[in-house]
Amino acid sequence: MHDHVSTVPxxxxxxxxxxxxxxxxxxxxxxxxxxxxxxxxxxxxxLLVTGASTTAFLVAMLLVPEIxxxxxxxxxxxxxxxxxxxxxxxxxxxxxxxxxxxxxLVAAATATAVLRAPYDLxxxxxxxxxxxxxxxxxxxxxxxxxxxxRLTAGTLGLAVVAVTAQVASxxxxx
Amino acid sequence: xxxxxxxxxxxxxxxxxxxxxALNLFMFVVLAHWAEHIVQAxxxxxxxxxxxQAGGVLGLWIPWLVTSEWMHYGYAIIMLVGFFAxxxxxxxxxxxxxxxxxxxxxWHHIEHFLLLLQALTGRNLLGYPQPMSILQLVLPRVELHxxxxxxxxxxxxxxxxxxxxxxxxxxxxxxxxCATGAA
Numbered sequence: 001m002h003d004h005v006s007t008v009p010x011x012x013x014x015x016x017x018x019x020x021x022x023x024x025x026x027x028x029x030x031x032x033x034x035x036x037x038x039x040x041x042x043x044x045x046x047l048l049v050t051g052a053s054t055t056a057f058l059v060a061m062l063l064v065p066e067i068x069x070x071x072x073x074x075x076x077x078x079x080x081x082x083x084x085x086x087x088x089x090x091x092x093x094x095x096x097x098x099x100x101x102x103x104x105l106v107a108a109a110t111a112t113a114v115l116r117a118p119y120d121l122x123x124x125x126x127x128x129x130x131x132x133x134x135x136x137x138x139x140x141x142x143x144x145x146x147x148x149x150r151l152t153a154g155t156l157g158l159a160v161v162a163v164t165a166q167v168a169s170x171x172x173x174x
Numbered sequence: 175x176x177x178x179x180x181x182x183x184x185x186x187x188x189x190x191x192x193x194x195x196a197l198n199l200f201m202f203v204v205l206a207h208w209a210e211h212i213v214q215a216x217x218x219x220x221x222x223x224x225x226x227q228a229g230g231v232l233g234l235w236i237p238w239l240v241t242s243e244w245m246h247y248g249y250a251i252i253m254l255v256g257f258f259a260x261x262x263x264x265x266x267x268x269x270x271x272x273x274x275x276x277x278x279x280x281w282h283h284i285e286h287f288l289l290l291l292q293a294l295t296g297r298n299l300l301g302y303p304q305p306m307s308i309l310q311l312v313l314p315r316v317e318l319h320x321x322x323x324x325x326x327x328x329x330x331x332x333x334x335x336x337x338x339x340x341x342x343x344x345x346x347x348x349x350x351x352c353a354t355g356a357a
Binding site: 013014016017058062064067071072074075090 | 288291295298300301308312
């Protein structure tokens with residue numbers, strides 16, 4: 001049944017997708033950069049950021065012809081990125097149980113983003129988005145932890161903006 | 175009308191005196207859709223029809239019912255709205271199973287939204303030649319959506335069973351006439 005030819009009466013083209021990307025990235029990057037000086041987010045703010053991050057991730061998967069990451073890894077990355085949104089939305093009482101994992105997931109996703117940046121910009125972009133999602137759950141108590149958080153947040157925010165700016169200036173994700 | 179902490183308040187006639195009728199109508203639509211999937215599976219796997227030709231029952235008569243992405247998404251939305259609208263009438267064990275089915279259907283609806291978005295924009299996931307959903311990256315399409323409908327259908331039927339044969343505590347909280355048998 002679902003191998004049919006998909007039909008819709010009107011074709012909107014990729015403009016809608018680029019619009020979604022350009023609207024969601026500022027929310028993600030803005031949160032990441034502001035996290036340098038602001039406290040952990042409230043629930044509504046976290047929902048906005050994680051929702052925007054997930055949206056940007058999906059849009060990137062639709063716009064990019066090919067992402068260098070294996071598909072299974074990509075699905076895992078997406079599921080990991082969606083998890084904070086689901087937690088903030090439906091089970092905020094469970095947040096305290098998973099906050100211990102947040103710094104590690106942010107570190108892993110950020111490392112993936114950094115290591116893949118030279119030759120797989122879309123894959124790096126999606127990893128950075130996942131890292132920002134989990135950043136909403138990070139609230140370090142120690143001074144070194146706060147320093148690491150600020151450095152990571154700033155790096156992620158700038159990276160996401162830089163990739164999106166490059167896409168915009170190139171006229172699309174070619 | 176909350177009887178104890180955690181119970182959903184059952185307000186409105188839809189979840190009280192009309193709950194049984196509404197649930198019956200909802201189940202009829204769900205079962206009809208499920209039957210279509212079963213027939214298509216028979217056409218593909220037993221009769222070995224080419225997949226584009228396997229239109230179930232109604233799809234053979236009205237092909238756009240199968241080919242239209244708006245139709246697929248519209249059905250997913252209708253089912254989701256039905257889940258949310260009728261949820262307040264469920265209590266106790268049946269409520270728990272209904273919520274499980276609801277949230278699985280919510281994800282199923284997201285997958286269909288993604289397919290619709292690809293059809294509307296002409297851009298497919300990761301440059302594939304046809305629209306793809308997320309789990310379709312790891313599982314084949316026909317089997318995947320058959321699976322989705324199955325994992326929504328089963329907990330829904332469990333919920334309806336517990337709703338029709340509630341425990342004493344659940345029955346005390348019910349405001350509809352769905353329960354069968356003596357209290």
